[in-house]
Amino acid sequence: MKKREVEASVKDERLVIKRRDQMIKGAVTLFKQKGFHRTTTREIARAAGFSIGTLYEYIRKKEDILYLVVDRMYDQIRERLQKDLDTNQGTVEALKLSIAYYFREMADMQDEVLVMYQEAKSLGKDALPYVLNKEIQMVGMFENVIGNCVKNGELDLTEQEVKLIAHNIFVQGQMWAFRRWALQKAYSLEEYIELQLDLLFHGMKEGKVKLGTGGEG
Amino acid sequence: MKKREVEASVKDERLVIKRRDQMIKGAVTLFKQKGFHRTTTREIARAAGFSIGTLYEYIRKKEDILYLVVDRMYDQIRERLQKDLDTNQGTVEALKLSIAYYFREMADMQDEVLVMYQEAKSLGKDALPYVLNKEIQMVGMFENVIGNCVKNGELDLTEQEVKLIAHNIFVQGQMWAFRRWALQKAYSLEEYIELQLDLLFHGMKEGKVKLGTGGEG
Amino acid sequence: MKKREVEASVKDERLVIKRRDQMIKGAVTLFKQKGFHRTTTREIARAAGFSIGTLYEYIRKKEDILYLVVDRMYDQIRERLQKDLDTNQGTVEALKLSIAYYFREMADMQDEVLVMYQEAKSLGKDALPYVLNKEIQMVGMFENVIGNCVKNGELDLTEQEVKLIAHNIFVQGQMWAFRRWALQKAYSLEEYIELQLDLLFHGMKEGKVKLGTGGEG
Amino acid sequence: MKKREVEASVKDERLVIKRRDQMIKGAVTLFKQKGFHRTTTREIARAAGFSIGTLYEYIRKKEDILYLVVDRMYDQIRERLQKDLDTNQGTVEALKLSIAYYFREMADMQDEVLVMYQEAKSLGKDALPYVLNKEIQMVGMFENVIGNCVKNGELDLTEQEVKLIAHNIFVQGQMWAFRRWALQKAYSLEEYIELQLDLLFHGMKEGKVKLGTGGEG
DNA sequence: CATGAATGAGTGTTCATTCAT
DNA sequence: TATGAATGAACACTCATTCAT
Structure with missing residues (x-):
């Protein structure tokens, strides 16, 4: 089974990995606290250290x-x-x-x-x-x-x-x-x-x- | 530990039990399919066979x-x-x-x-x-x-x-x-x-x- | 200007007056506390001492x-x-x-x-x-x-x-x-x-x- | 007595003032006509010239x-x-x-x-x-x-x-x-x-x- | 690439009103 | 007459997602 790729708008692969690391780190903390559904994308962006707009440069959907x-x-x-x-x-x-x-x-x-x-x-x-x-x-x-x-x-x-x-x-x-x-x-x-x-x-x-x-x- | 009672507006105990049975039955099916968060109260009401207003006569919160x-x-x-x-x-x-x-x-x-x-x-x-x-x-x-x-x-x-x-x-x-x-x-x-x-x-x-x-x- | 009559379903005039007295008494207290809009018809009925159904026997609208x-x-x-x-x-x-x-x-x-x-x-x-x-x-x-x-x-x-x-x-x-x-x-x-x-x-x-x-x- | 600040999600102070001006203008007209309670937030948003979502970017509660x-x-x-x-x-x-x-x-x-x-x-x-x-x-x-x-x-x-x-x-x-x-x-x-x-x-x-x-x- | 303002469909919840019993 | 269960339109508020700058 091939890896399911999450598409990013940003091309720079290094950056994609870096940003996603930030994202995942922040998201885990939040998911742990409040669960996936109760966590908003804005919260994840904030926890990751960038804006909601930037978040969506690296993912397509929540x-x-x-x-x-x-x-x-x-x-x-x-x-x-x-x-x-x-x-x-x-x-x-x-x-x-x-x-x-x-x-x-x-x-x-x-x-x-x-x-x-x-x-x-x-x-x-x-x-x-x-x-x-x-x-x-x-x-x-x-x-x-x-x-x-x-x-x-x-x-x-x-x-x-x-x-x-x-x-x-x-x-x-x-x-x-x-x-x-x-x-x-x-x-x-x-x-x-x-x-x-x-x-x-x-x-x-x-x-x-x-x-x-x-x-x- | 005392039973945590869910308050109903309807007084008729028999009815409360009956309606809640319907509710639970419908809810389980829906929760199984889409999970609690993705299931709307309206869907539960419909699945239970009554209106959203009626649903809330038997519970206080989702x-x-x-x-x-x-x-x-x-x-x-x-x-x-x-x-x-x-x-x-x-x-x-x-x-x-x-x-x-x-x-x-x-x-x-x-x-x-x-x-x-x-x-x-x-x-x-x-x-x-x-x-x-x-x-x-x-x-x-x-x-x-x-x-x-x-x-x-x-x-x-x-x-x-x-x-x-x-x-x-x-x-x-x-x-x-x-x-x-x-x-x-x-x-x-x-x-x-x-x-x-x-x-x-x-x-x-x-x-x-x-x-x-x-x-x- | 003629008195604006509020229609009642109940015919017994004495009763209408009595029930409306109860209603007004209860309503004033509630309106005073929470205002007209924040007071529900149910609350008024309860304060008046009868059911919501009965309330609507003596008025047409809130x-x-x-x-x-x-x-x-x-x-x-x-x-x-x-x-x-x-x-x-x-x-x-x-x-x-x-x-x-x-x-x-x-x-x-x-x-x-x-x-x-x-x-x-x-x-x-x-x-x-x-x-x-x-x-x-x-x-x-x-x-x-x-x-x-x-x-x-x-x-x-x-x-x-x-x-x-x-x-x-x-x-x-x-x-x-x-x-x-x-x-x-x-x-x-x-x-x-x-x-x-x-x-x-x-x-x-x-x-x-x-x-x-x-x-x- | 300190000014009771109404919090906005939007950061741009100029914009906040501008949008709130629109809001207030629209709201006054509506409140005058129908009172606060009978005016819906959507109506206010419409009267202000933006969407309900935008309205809530500039206030927290109605x-x-x-x-x-x-x-x-x-x-x-x-x-x-x-x-x-x-x-x-x-x-x-x-x-x-x-x-x-x-x-x-x-x-x-x-x-x-x-x-x-x-x-x-x-x-x-x-x-x-x-x-x-x-x-x-x-x-x-x-x-x-x-x-x-x-x-x-x-x-x-x-x-x-x-x-x-x-x-x-x-x-x-x-x-x-x-x-x-x-x-x-x-x-x-x-x-x-x-x-x-x-x-x-x-x-x-x-x-x-x-x-x-x-x-x- | 990054930002954050704008959007509006969607959600939980309320409540006036009706009507069968 | 009295009751209270049923209804559903209506409402405040949220949030994923987009897009112009």
């Missing part, structure tokens, strides 16, 4: 800004994650480290995650599939590393299981942000990571009482 | 509609879940059934879940804590059943683990709705339920290769 | 209520004034007493005066002339008494002067109400009356310096 | 327009009056000229006076005191000139009398506008001025009959 924000965020996360995964592959130990790394990255970008999370559906019919595609890619990255562990024989999972685990990991990374109101009261980030990893790998631990009895035997 | 939708949904899910949990308690087997039941309920209310999920943050400062409280209650219900299994000795988990598992279950119930674009292509609902249950209880299964060996030691 | 209020007020003032003037006629002394009486009456009906004063222009093109006519009648009453004093030889004034004095008196009666924010801080009602009477009858008193010099001599 | 109108009017009258009073001070002759001048000014601004008079109470709790303060200042200007005549010995009046006379003059200036329906049928402006001045300075003239006799003594 929605473009949201797209730019979300797009940038995905790229950042994916880039970092890719770099990490490239160096750690194939072993369960490496997988654990990568998941932990991913959780920490997501915690680091909490605000952006929240924005993406809550406003993505505001993207129009054209931008949405592109964004979903990025998610699929990211989930795919986890599928790959887990899949490698399976190939190695370190894990024994079906393809279906691999896919779902990848989704679960992906969502649990977001959870820390979007359920912060509950989770961050109960756990530190490292506690959260440790617990989730444990659950991910071992599930709920059975007690001794029923050991050997009934169940799925 | 936000009230969102609150009504979310509130109703929570109540429904909680009520059904409570009823289920009341009859199935204490065993892992019952817990599994309850989780499956919960997943199915959430799948059944996909649209509402989606709306709640993406629009909840649009609720004002007064309604939001009330809604979050409802979530806490629902998560608490799962904490209880799992906790009972721990007391029985059927499960061996710390309080922290219990809490996080409850959150995970809760979120996985929502996942089916808000990640439908990916999950519902890959799994049937029953497959999804079975897989998630398996992962919840057993985690990733290790292969035989590395059995007995340490990490990178 | 404006009718304003008319009813203003009309009632004029009638009251005129009635009282007439009674007073009937018994005190022809002498300057009696005129002074009547003016003082009128001032006191207006002070007594301050709220109503204020309402009439500020909202009269909200009366439609049909009701307004009728109301203005009532004012003309009241001014005419003063013209008469003053005119009688002229006929008696107690006062020496042209018709034009008589008319203007009548207007001045009329307005000075209202002044106490509509300039209350300034006058009632500086004067007691009786002081106000005494001073105005003095000025009315003697004008500004010249000092001794210029006596006999230049000017209009 | 009420601001009323405030602008009233404020402008007070400033104009006071400015002119001040200029006049600065050059004519201390003598009864000058006082008469000033009063006549004031009456003519008010007649010149009839429409604005009418608007101010009938709609001032529609100003919110923040703007009203500011407007009343302007009235107090204007009344104060008359108090001063009259007071000077007293100091000169040209007039023999108490402070209380001076204050009340100032109020009377002020109101009589407005009267020509708000009782136009009666006064302007009976008098020319110059007749009105001459008569009022005469009454102000000499009051009602007693006839010869009773000369020398007391009241009811």
